[in-house]
Amino acid sequence: MRYISTRGNAPAQAFCDILLGGLAPDGGLYLPESYPPVSRAELDAWRGLSYADLAFAILSKFIDDIPAADLQALVAKTYTPEVYCHTRNGGKAAEITPLTRLDDGLYTQELSNGPTLAFKDMAMQLLGNLFEYVLDKRGESINILGATSGDTGSAAEYAMRGKHNVKVFMLSPEGKMSAFQRAQMYSLPDGNIFNVAVTGMFDDAQDIVKAVSNDANFKARYKIGAVNSINWARVAAQIVYYFQGYFLATKSNDEEVAFAVPSGNFGNICAGHIARMMGLPIARLVLATNENDVLDEFFRTGVYRPRTAAETSVTSSPSMDISKASNFERFVFDLVGRDPAVVRELWAKVERGEAFDLSATPHWAKMPEFGFVSGKSSHADRIKTIRYAHGRYGVMLDTHTADGLKVALENRRPGVPMVVLETAQPAKFEETIREALGQEPVRPADLAGIESLPQRVVVMAPDVEAVKRFIVERV
Numbered sequence: 001m002r003y004i005s006t007r008g009n010a011p012a013q014a015f016c017d018i019l020l021g022g023l024a025p026d027g028g029l030y031l032p033e034s035y036p037p038v039s040r041a042e043l044d045a046w047r048g049l050s051y052a053d054l055a056f057a058i059l060s061k062f063i064d065d066i067p068a069a070d071l072q073a074l075v076a077k078t079y080t081p082e083v084y085c086h087t088r089n090g091g092k093a094a095e096i097t098p099l100t101r102l103d104d105g106l107y108t109q110e111l112s113n114g115p116t117l118a119f120k121d122m123a124m125q126l127l128g129n130l131f132e133y134v135l136d137k138r139g140e141s142i143n144i145l146g147a148t149s150g151d152t153g154s155a156a157e158y159a160m161r162g163k164h165n166v167k168v169f170m171l172s173p174e175g176k177m178s179a180f181q182r183a184q185m186y187s188l189p190d191g192n193i194f195n196v197a198v199t200g201m202f203d204d205a206q207d208i209v210k211a212v213s214n215d216a217n218f219k220a221r222y223k224i225g226a227v228n229s230i231n232w233a234r235v236a237a238q239i240v241y242y243f244q245g246y247f248l249a250t251k252s253n254d255e256e257v258a259f260a261v262p263s264g265n266f267g268n269i270c271a272g273h274i275a276r277m278m279g280l281p282i283a284r285l286v287l288a289t290n291e292n293d294v295l296d297e298f299f300r301t302g303v304y305r306p307r308t309a310a311e312t313s314v315t316s317s318p319s320m321d322i323s324k325a326s327n328f329e330r331f332v333f334d335l336v337g338r339d340p341a342v343v344r345e346l347w348a349k350v351e352r353g354e355a356f357d358l359s360a361t362p363h364w365a366k367m368p369e370f371g372f373v374s375g376k377s378s379h380a381d382r383i384k385t386i387r388y389a390h391g392r393y394g395v396m397l398d399t400h401t402a403d404g405l406k407v408a409l410e411n412r413r414p415g416v417p418m419v420v421l422e423t424a425q426p427a428k429f430e431e432t433i434r435e436a437l438g439q440e441p442v443r444p445a446d447l448a449g450i451e452s453l454p455q456r457v458v459v460m461a462p463d464v465e466a467v468k469r470f471i472v473e474r475v
């Protein structure tokens, strides 16, 4: 399996060669040169496999440059009930992503049972093991530099903690995360994890990461890397739970299922799109956004209009507060018949800060083949949906999953089970849960009181040179 760039001007590469990098050298995103089809016989054989065995069967189709026995071992040590232990609602830990029945034909699929209680752990935990394996083989090392406002940074730290040849430098805005989020990140005792709290906003932290990464000499000399959401291995790992959700929601492979996906950077639902292209019987992919509705607008109108920072709202489902969706280019590549010249033209506009409009093109006429529908949810909808789910189904949902359920309920069809992907646990968003339900969210027992553990964090002014010095002294 070779990987090609959506912009068509980069050499095709093997999986391990794109694992540690981000964008292709031509600015595009990597995708497999074709999607491996899944036959009916394979689907039948896969129904009933454990999550780890299913992950091995699927990932083997995308990864052919790691010996099968090694890949199997990496997957087996990633997808265990010990790693994904934070189940609730009666889900079985051995299923890794168990379904919770809300109503006839309506489910949530728990993707947030990992160490940081958000779905990013599903892929990031595998990434940690893949990085360690490939770096060991190659005798290389990497220093991951990132900025976080919460979920991504903690998922990266919990995936990379204690890994050989990997250090993580994570910048966060001082005092802007919740006490729980701070405790999650800053209480990690591992010597390869470095937390830096920048006295500024998230954007200041992000700008420092960009400045350091744009210094090509520094980047090469100190082996600076990233684990952002465009990383292909993260998308690949996410394909697995769509298959698992399908098997858990159906009795036979003749049935179809719809998935509702709370979306921001389009990474999660991109994996659903690929599962569907491989032949998983997905009737529809229901995309849900919050007030930041750039993706909902596209799927309704054909116009993709990235927003400026000033047009991006801070919402109570903060992990979906995006102005442009970094993985969206992968879908558009497929929509335009995998013609890289069209993608280059469209993203030239995006990079100039302009919108593009596909509504009058032959590409738009192809949209129905891809099974997407979309909708959006506001703060008021979120509060209403959290109350509704609690009262009617007896479950406590987080704010992002509530956005997904709101749009799912608008798009149900008789006879087609609807699976709402649960992307985080309510414990991460205490303030909104209190507003909706007047009570504290449930928190997994082993995380009780983490706020009182000792914390390791260095506070620093938003100064690029100071951050560089900090890294140089520790690598």
Ligand SMILES: *Cc1c(COP(=O)(O)O)cnc(C)c1O
Binding pocket: 118, 119, 120, 151, 229, 262, 263, 264, 265, 266, 267, 268, 269, 319, 320, 400, 423, 424
């Ligand atoms: C990251 C995240 C999302 C958005 O996922 P994308 O892959 O960026 O679309 C939704 N919900 C939660 C809780 C997240 O952490």
